[in-house]
Amino acid sequence: MVEEIRQYCPWSYLAGADTVISSISSFILAMMHYPEVQEKAYAELMDVIGPGRFPQFSDRESLPYIDAIMKESLRWQPVLPLGIGHSTTEDSEYEGCLIPKGSIVMANTWAILHNPEEYPDPDKFFPDRFMKDGKINSAVRDSSTASFGYGRRICPGRHFADNTLFMSVVSILYTYSIRPLTGPDGKPILKEVKMTSGSLSFPVPFDCQFEPHPSVIPLLRD
Numbered sequence: 315m316v317e318e319i320r321q322y323c324p325w326s327y328l329a330g331a332d333t334v335i336s337s338i339s340s341f342i343l344a345m346m347h348y349p350e351v352q353e354k355a356y357a358e359l360m361d362v363i364g365p366g367r368f369p370q371f372s373d374r375e376s377l378p379y380i381d382a383i384m385k386e387s388l389r390w391q392p393v394l395p396l397g398i399g400h401s402t403t404e405d406s407e408y409e410g411c412l413i414p415k416g417s418i419v420m421a422n423t424w425a426i427l428h429n430p431e432e433y434p435d436p437d438k439f440f441p442d443r444f445m446k447d448g449k450i451n452s453a454v455r456d457s458s459t460a461s462f463g464y465g466r467r468i469c470p471g472r473h474f475a476d477n478t479l480f481m482s483v484v485s486i487l488y489t490y491s492i493r494p495l496t497g498p499d500g501k502p503i504l505k506e507v508k509m510t511s512g513s514l515s516f517p518v519p520f521d522c523q524f525e526p527h528p529s530v531i532p533l534l535r536d
């Protein structure tokens with residue numbers, strides 16, 4: 315066990331820092347482009363928590379739309395669009411095609427999470443695709459079945475990442491409204507959504523403003 319921890323510790327920092335930053339950045343980018351999603355999430359937060367206190371982990375069960383936003387953030391812009399290469403340990407066959415032992419296999423996570431048969435209009439940030447009758451729809455493939463990798467090498471930090479993402483998303487949405495900057499003509503400056511290339515993908519740096527919700531200002535002063 316100690317040996318396993320030693321082996322994973324430096325890896326965990328490297329694997330856990332940029333990945334979480336990428337997913338939170340994609341979430342912020344989405345909020346700027348889809349104000350109607352922010353409004354719906356804020357309505358859920360006010361309905362379930364109200365204006366008097368900050369969200370807690372115990373609220374999660376009662377916040378399905380926030381859950382759907384997290385699923386959609388990991389789907390819309392997967393952090394590792396081609397996963398991480400896996401090497402086959404024996405000859406294998408897929409749909410009549412031989413995959414010899416020692417081949418490097420890349421999983422096309424991007425294609426899985428942008429398959430229009432499972433996720434219609436896949437480039438749109440639309441958390442409602444994961445919902446039915448006000449609850450998470452278990453018939454829709456959860457994006458975490460692909461965004462955290464596959465098989466024995468699946469991300470060991472996924473539960474930690476999931477909790478970090480929940481607390482970040484819920485705290486940001488409870489506290490702020492995220493808006494684009496406005497130009498001298500008063501119109502919002504909204505640039506096209508662009509991601510960096512490379513195995514780990516981030517939104518290309520973008521400007522936005524965080525405006526505290528009036529209801530949260532007394533809490534921020536306490």
Ligand code: HEM
Nearest residue numbers: 326329330333334337393398462463464467468469471475
């Ligand atoms: C949103 C955040 C994260 C995403 C999307 C993510 C995604 C992934 C993916 C796709 C892999 C490759 C899995 C495979 O080979 O199939 C991976 C591996 C890994 N992740 Fe994460 N990860 C995240 C956060 C974290 C965190 C917070 C930690 C640690 C605290 C972590 C630790 C690791 C480690 C150590 C590996 C290598 C596992 C191995 O090769 O056996 N990750 N992650």
